[in-house]
Amino acid sequence: MTLWGGRFEEAPADVLWRFTVSHADRRLLEFDVEGSLAHAGMLADVGLISRDDHDAIRDGLLRILADARDGTFEWLDADEDVHSAVERRLVELVGEPGKRLHTGRSRNDQVALDIRLYLRAACDAQADRLTRFGAVLVDQAAAHATTLIPSYTHMQQAQAVPLGHHLLAYAWMAVRSRQRFGQLRERLSVSPLGAGASGGSSLPLDPIDSARRLGFDVVFANSMDAVGSRDLVAEFAWCCAQTMVDLSRLSEELILWATSEFGWVSFSDAFTTGSSALPQKKNPDIAELARGKSAAAIADLMGLLTLQKGLPLTYNRDLQEDKEHVFRADDTLAGTLEALTGMVADARFDPPAPSSWVTALDLAEALVTRGVPFREAHHAVGRLVAALSSTGRVLSEATSDDLAVADERFVAADLALTEPSTSVDNRRTMGGGSVESVHQQIEALRYALTQ
Ligand code: ARG
Numbered sequence: 001m002t003l004w005g006g007r008f009e010e011a012p013a014d015v016l017w018r019f020t021v022s023h024a025d026r027r028l029l030e031f032d033v034e035g036s037l038a039h040a041g042m043l044a045d046v047g048l049i050s051r052d053d054h055d056a057i058r059d060g061l062l063r064i065l066a067d068a069r070d071g072t073f074e075w076l077d078a079d080e081d082v083h084s085a086v087e088r089r090l091v092e093l094v095g096e097p098g099k100r101l102h103t104g105r106s107r108n109d110q111v112a113l114d115i116r117l118y119l120r121a122a123c124d125a126q127a128d129r130l131t132r133f134g135a136v137l138v139d140q141a142a143a144h145a146t147t148l149i150p151s152y153t154h155m156q157q158a159q160a161v162p163l164g165h166h167l168l169a170y171a172w173m174a175v176r177s178r179q180r181f182g183q184l185r186e187r188l189s190v191s192p193l194g195a196g197a198s199g200g201s202s203l204p205l206d207p208i209d210s211a212r213r214l215g216f217d218v219v220f221a222n223s224m225d226a227v228g229s230r231d232l233v234a235e236f237a238w239c240c241a242q243t244m245v246d247l248s249r250l251s252e253e254l255i256l257w258a259t260s261e262f263g264w265v266s267f268s269d270a271f272t273t274g275s276s277a278l279p280q281k282k283n284p285d286i287a288e289l290a291r292g293k294s295a296a297a298i299a300d301l302m303g304l305l306t307l308q309k310g311l312p313l314t315y316n317r318d319l320q321e322d323k324e325h326v327f328r329a330d331d332t333l334a335g336t337l338e339a340l341t342g343m344v345a346d347a348r349f350d351p352p353a354p355s356s357w358v359t360a361l362d363l364a365e366a367l368v369t370r371g372v373p374f375r376e377a378h379h380a381v382g383r384l385v386a387a388l389s390s391t392g393r394v395l396s397e398a399t400s401d402d403l404a405v406a407d408e409r410f411v412a413a414d415l416a417l418t419e420p421s422t423s424v425d426n427r428r429t430m431g432g433g434s435v436e437s438v439h440q441q442i443e444a445l446r447y448a449l450t451q
Pocket of ligand 1: 025081082107108111315317319320321
């Protein structure tokens with residue numbers, strides 16, 4: 001039975017039912033009941049339903065909630081959506097009082113509420129996953145505060161840095177993602193209940209009462225915005241998509257580093273898969289799928305943005321389509337974070353020492369400390385690099401003669417600067433790639449990941 005049969009003489013066509021009914025919103029069941037409990041409480045507070053009716057409704061809803069939690073709630077083909085199913089079951093359970101629950105409410109403010117409740121919980125769960133993910137990055141960084149690698153720009157070796165510094169770049173991204181979910185949670189904490197179908201109600205509702213019961217800080221200021229907007233749903237999907245993109249970049253690096261050509265990292269059997277054809281292989285499938293699944297998260301964000309484009313206010317049935325996108329974005333990020341957390345914890349990093357080319361900037365900076373303009377110093381080291389390359393040598397193989405030919409202001413002691421560990425030891429910039437900076441970041445991150 002639909003909630004809207006009054007003016008209809010014909011039953012819905014099968015094709016209409018098949019096309020318009022979506023089961024995706026069944027995932028909102030517990031939140032729908034939670035919202036209904038608050039709504040019923042408010043209706044009783046303002047005297048729109050009697051205490052007896054309220055108690056009957058509450059008992060029925062609590063029974064539905066228990067069934068929802070243990071997975072025994074029974075859905076019928078005739079339930080148009082989660083809201084219809086709850087009301088249908090409530091009337092089955094408690095009879096006439098159940099028919100009073102929808103007083104002063106529309107499915108439009110109801111679904112706007114349900115999705116906020118869902119997303120509020122989802123933000124908390126994603127933040128917790130990001131805390132765990134950030135923590136394994138921090139642990140690996142602590143273990144590799146003095147393991148040196150080249151940093152890259154343009155995929156060309158740039159400067160020596162601790163591997164821990166590289167890993168912590170991803171931990172900071174995780175912190176920002178976590179903050180975004182936390183900030184979104186605040187924006188979500190506005191109750192749309194009371195907005196009704198689009199313009200509110202003639203009944204003496206008390207939206208502040210129901211909002212408080214749900215732990216919301218604020219009540220909608222505009223009923224049309226409350227029922228017609230899905231920007232926060234898209235914002236959640238953006239938080240998921242951006243996080244997935246960050247994870248995809250890390251995954252790409254893990255895949256690259258695990259190649260025989262790089263040989264920087266290996267994983268245990270438990271975190272790799274084999275090849276059906278090539279017996280020697282251990283594939284980093286978790287990272288590959290994390291990279292692959294970021295496509296779905298981006299697609300879901302695009303879906304939610306496109307869904308809103310061109311929609312007149314307020315509620316339109318198009319908005320039912322938001323569920324599949326936002327649930328999938330949530331699941332994609334949840335699964336990826338859990339798998340990558342395991343994979344990063346499992347990683348055994350053992351990169352080869354960087355070549356001395358990554359110290360070229362240190363030589364130029366040595367000249368700068370003697371008053372040489374940086375542009376001249378850069379050219380001098382460039383000449384040295386060209387001379388060494390043309391004789392098949394690397395920077396650490398330079399002699400004091402090579403230095404003198406490149407620029408007379410070099411001194412023999414500068415040869416020591418061509419050691420990558422010296423380069424890292426001499427790094428002074430706050431937040432730069434020094435061992436001290438890695439330790440400072442670890443301390444700051446351990447705090448930031450709990451805030
Ligand atoms: N199933 C709908 C959705 O998910 C609920 C709101 C339906 N409202 C309506 N007037 N048909 O968006």
